[in-house]
Amino acid sequence: MTNDSENNRSGERPISGGYSRREALKLGGLATLGTLLGGGALLGRATPALAQASSAGTLSPANPLDIVIAVYPGGTLLDFAGPSEVFHQLPNTNIRYASLNGGFVTLEYGVEYGKTERLADIDKAGLILVPGGSDLTAPMQPEYQAQIRRLADSAKYVTSVCNGSLVLAATGVLKGKRSACHWAFINKLSEYGAIPVPDRFVEDDNGRFMSGGGITAGIDFALRVAGKLRGQQAAEFAQLVIEYDPAPPYHSGHPRDARPEVIAMVDKELPGASKGLARVPGVR
Amino acid sequence: MTNDSENNRSGERPISGGYSRREALKLGGLATLGTLLGGGALLGRATPALAQASSAGTLSPANPLDIVIAVYPGGTLLDFAGPSEVFHQLPNTNIRYASLNGGFVTLEYGVEYGKTERLADIDKAGLILVPGGSDLTAPMQPEYQAQIRRLADSAKYVTSVCNGSLVLAATGVLKGKRSACHWAFINKLSEYGAIPVPDRFVEDDNGRFMSGGGITAGIDFALRVAGKLRGQQAAEFAQLVIEYDPAPPYHSGHPRDARPEVIAMVDKELPGASKGLARVPGVR
Numbered sequence: 001m002t003n004d005s006e007n008n009r010s011g012e013r014p015i016s017g018g019y020s021r022r023e024a025l026k027l028g029g030l031a032t033l034g035t036l037l038g039g040g041a042l043l044g045r046a047t048p049a050l051a052q053a054s055s056a057g058t059l060s061p062a063n064p065l066d067i068v069i070a071v072y073p074g075g076t077l078l079d080f081a082g083p084s085e086v087f088h089q090l091p092n093t094n095i096r097y098a099s100l101n102g103g104f105v106t107l108e109y110g111v112e113y114g115k116t117e118r119l120a121d122i123d124k125a126g127l128i129l130v131p132g133g134s135d136l137t138a139p140m141q142p143e144y145q146a147q148i149r150r151l152a153d154s155a156k157y158v159t160s161v162c163n164g165s166l167v168l169a170a171t172g173v174l175k176g177k178r179s180a181c182h183w184a185f186i187n188k189l190s191e192y193g194a195i196p197v198p199d200r201f202v203e204d205d206n207g208r209f210m211s212g213g214g215i216t217a218g219i220d221f222a223l224r225v226a227g228k229l230r231g232q233q234a235a236e237f238a239q240l241v242i243e244y245d246p247a248p249p250y251h252s253g254h255p256r257d258a259r260p261e262v263i264a265m266v267d268k269e270l271p272g273a274s275k276g277l278a279r280v281p282g283v284r
Numbered sequence: 285m286t287n288d289s290e291n292n293r294s295g296e297r298p299i300s301g302g303y304s305r306r307e308a309l310k311l312g313g314l315a316t317l318g319t320l321l322g323g324g325a326l327l328g329r330a331t332p333a334l335a336q337a338s339s340a341g342t343l344s345p346a347n348p349l350d351i352v353i354a355v356y357p358g359g360t361l362l363d364f365a366g367p368s369e370v371f372h373q374l375p376n377t378n379i380r381y382a383s384l385n386g387g388f389v390t391l392e393y394g395v396e397y398g399k400t401e402r403l404a405d406i407d408k409a410g411l412i413l414v415p416g417g418s419d420l421t422a423p424m425q426p427e428y429q430a431q432i433r434r435l436a437d438s439a440k441y442v443t444s445v446c447n448g449s450l451v452l453a454a455t456g457v458l459k460g461k462r463s464a465c466h467w468a469f470i471n472k473l474s475e476y477g478a479i480p481v482p483d484r485f486v487e488d489d490n491g492r493f494m495s496g497g498g499i500t501a502g503i504d505f506a507l508r509v510a511g512k513l514r515g516q517q518a519a520e521f522a523q524l525v526i527e528y529d530p531a532p533p534y535h536s537g538h539p540r541d542a543r544p545e546v547i548a549m550v551d552k553e554l555p556g557a558s559k560g561l562a563r564v565p566g567v568r
Contacts, residue, residue: 076369077361077365077368077369078366078369078526081361081365081366082362082365082366082500084361084393085360085361085362085499088393095393104396109368111397111398112388112396112397112398113396113397114396115396162527182527183527200529201533213527213529214525214526215526215528216366216503216526216527216528216530217527217529219530220531220532220533223532223533223534224533227533227534232534233545233546233549235533235534235536236534236536236542236543236546237536237546237549237550239532239534239542240536240537240538240539240542240546240547241498241499241550242362242498242499242500242537243446243466243467243497243498243499243537244499244500244530244536244537245497245500245501245532245537245538245540245541246500246503246504246528246530246532246537247484247485247504248503248504248507248523248528248529248530249485249504249508249511250511250516250519250520250523252521252523252524253524253526253527253528253529253530254524254527254529256529257529258520258524259520261517262520262521262524263524265517265521266521266524
């Protein structure tokens with residue numbers, strides 16, 4: 001019961017899905033569903049999905065795919081909480097959270113999230129994911145942009161969710177590439193030379209570039225990424241574990257379906273939203 | 285750019301959606317989408333939804349509904365990251381995170397989440413939400429259970445997501461009540477005298493008790509709660525902001541739809557899952 005106290009924060013090692021079960025137990029005293037399901041027993045099984053992963057590269061329990069989630073102050077938790085939950089169910093996958101200065105990051109609503117590695121300390125990412133935020137001031141700074149560009153240039157997969165696509169596009173890496181984005185910001189992609197596509201999941205260059213729409217689209221995005229990286233069966237396993245059997249009570253998830261008065265509410269708070277040109281701090 | 289450093293963790297005040305925009309700016313130097321949309325400008329508008337909220341109680345910007353999210357070590361981030369994103373879009377709502385000892389809590393996968401208030405420091409909750417986890421050892425301890433029971437007894441709404449329903453049921457508060465739960469654990473509800481209902485959203489006692497299914501069901505749950513608390517238009521607004529227009533690439537979100545070999549994968553990792561009787565640490 002001392003786990004939720006400050007005392008438990010003595011370990012200096014940042015969050016990572018790559019812990020062995022023993023390391024996880026050491027770290028937090030907990031056997032996690034992630035280590036039990038994704039990081040542990042699954043690794044020993046030769047499923048078709050695993051075979052596919054192996055043929056796609058040299059992935060193995062000892063040589064997992066590094067998924068780097070690039071976090072920043074003002075970021076939206078759900079943009080990456082959905083994808084990371086999916087990715088944690090996959091075998092041979094090491095999920096790393098990184099930020100400019102490492103340590104804790106103050107997200108939207110004052111949530112403090114950690115610990116993160118320093119982006120500069122990460123040599124290379126197998127997959128880089130840039131989530132969105134309500135304030136893009138921090139990730140639009142040259143120092144952050146340079147780190148994202150460096151990791152994107154060498155990554156096998158370059159991905160974003162929500163208006164994280166604007167952060168990625170601003171680095172120049174999406175020039176001429178098709179990309180998704182939160183509906184309220186999507187047409188700003190053009191200002192950075194990317195091609196806005198108003199779908200929930202978008203890919204380009206045979207899947208090297210993959211992106212999701214706004215906030216909750218990260219879950220659908222991640223399941224598609226999971227299918228590409230580890231095969232359909234592994235993705236279906238993840239979907240079943242997270243009970244992703246959506247049943248929204250209203251039809252209001254996109255301006256295509258929402259009632260005009262509801263769209264007007266968003267437009268009032270975020271002028272330009274229904275044109276895909278809402279303003280967000282940090283973006284001109 | 286110093287926001288994502290340890291330096292920024294000097295503020296001792298825990299996370300709360302109730303900050304004024306000025307307070308939020310003070311706290312993290314950020315104008316958040318939450319304060320802009322949910323905590324700020326919306327408050328001044330007399331929508332039908334707001335009128336409904338007012339007639340249901342004495343809610344106002346000065347007297348918001350306190351939503352207390354009870355966090356614990358081993359908890360699953362996405363169980364409450366979905367609901368909190370929805371709730372942050374609602375007017376007259378103050379979202380508080382609390383744990384037994386306050387401060388940071390080490391969730392599943394080693395994520396450190398904070399800061400939280402101490403449960404004992406919270407006098408009363410308008411709505412209490414107990415999320416699930418991969419290890420229920422901590423929230424099943426008598427000290428934690430007593431805090432949950434105390435807050436549930438006086439709360440207007442008593443809610444849970446995923447196997448957080450087992451935590452709630454263990455306090456005795458769900459005796460004879462219908463409840464949802466993650467499909468892999470749902471039939472364990474009976475052991476605590478609750479009535480398992482295998483739906484994505486379940487309510488009892490005219491909505492005083494509301495619960496969601498596993499992990500991602502928290503989003504559908506929260507939209508339904510939003511509709512009850514603030515009316516359909518406010519809930520539709522939240523759905524549009526979070527772009528909840530789900531399009532899962534596979535039909536594998538529930539054992540009803542999943543392929544037998546995928547169900548078998550989960551059963552292998554979590555024996556008893558397909559009977560709704562999977563084991564989780566902390567539950568006998």
